[in-house]
Amino acid sequence: MAPEAHLNIDNESLGLTHQKQLALLQSWEFDGRIAIKGGEQNGSASLLWKQSKSKFDLRLLGPLGRQMVHAKGDDAGAIVDLPKQKNLYVKNIGELIGQNAGWEVPVERFRYWVKGAFAPGEIVSYQLDVYGHLKELRQDGWVITYNRYSRVGHIDLPGKIFLSREPYRVRMVVNHWEIHE
DSSP states (O other), rough: OOOEEEEOOHHHHHHHHHHHHHHOOOOEEEEEEEEEEEETTOOOEEEEEEEEEEEEEEEEOOOOOOOOEEEEEEEEEEEEEEESSSSSSEEEHHHHHHHHHOOOHHHHHHHTTTTOOSSOEEEEEEEEEETEEEEEEEEEEEEEEOOEEEEEETEEEEEEEEEEEEEEEEEEEEEEEEEOO
């Protein structure tokens, strides 16, 4: 199925160029906040994320900087530390979070979506803004909306990301991006 696109000549070519730039951006980090509503529990945390190709280091911090979750790994799996369990090896972090917190979020897709890129797989539809940035993406049953892009080095990255799929809503606000060549 071809994606439905709401484009004009100008932003279509800009969008293609921007997606190519994002595909090349494989080493980055950011700090910000995440809030999740839906499922069994609602919650928010500070979020620190480092990505280098398929390797990641992800930390969720609660009040007063108390570490709630630390996950470090790659596409094959991760070592996860939770408040009551340390050094858990998991193949899918999203399932572990779902079992422990009641949230079912597609963590494996976040590394693409958070930077404003398409994740691998079928794209149902997308919309671009006048600069060629993703404004809305529908993929894997999720609706991802982007706001507040800013220039980081040679590329524009989003400052606010909203993800929704009933009954879940996720809001991510990026305080600071850093890219690594």
